[in-house]
Amino acid sequence: MAFLQANVYSNVLEMEVSLNIILPQKTEKKIGTATSGHSTDVPVLYLLHGMGGNHSVWERRTSIERYVSDLGLAVIMPSTDLAWYTDTTYDMPYWTFIAEELPVICHELFPQLTKKREKTFAAGLSMGGYGALKLGLAKSEHFAAVASLSGAVDLAGRTDDLLSIKGKNYWEGIFGPMEQIQGSVNDPMFLLEQLVKSGKEAPKIFLCCGEEDPLLYANKTMAQALAGHGIEYTLETGPGNHDWIFWDQWIQRVLDWLPIESKEKA
Incomplete structure (x- = not known):
């Protein structure tokens, strides 16, 4: 595998953004870490961080690079600050960046990445679990499968939980008035209803959560x-x-669950 660190300019955000990327690379080693490489149509996983994290946190806190070494899977780990994968009311369009601009940037820089829906996936933890599910529901034409680990997936129904984490000013800076989250484009329940009404094909969805996690009920x-x-x-x-x-344990389960063609042939 190849591990890359990139700083790219986002025209949408009008700022530099950091990415960590894992790419399949053919290697031959004698210590049990040989990997296979692919030069075209590489399946891709957009792996999103939670609150307090950034583009580096999955690589630092888990063995994600080792876990994907035999899968022929590219992993894109962007930094999106504390913006909740949302076009914020303070005029920072992080949702537009993650949902529309980031894939274009990645395909420009790494042309071996697939553009096929059936080989494109998203996953994330906590805030990133919310973001991954949001991608799957709002951009279902682009994602075959999405996974949410301990995700805040019932955001509008549990605003008291949000206020226990940060103050009202923060949340309204992200979403606008808290009473208006429900039924908006930032409400996963609303996005689910809209997807069903559209008749579009839904992605496969994986939810997991710890039994002692406060977000278990939301999941x-x-x-x-x-x-x-x-x-x-x-x-x-x-x-x-x-x-x-x-x-760290459950991202391995997510990778087993993903419908990765190269894995099925292994």
């Missing part, structure tokens, strides 16, 4: 909503809290 609520709309999903829970011990 169960989202699972019930997906089931009610007939959307294919998987909900799995296990021992654990809202921490990297859980996420």
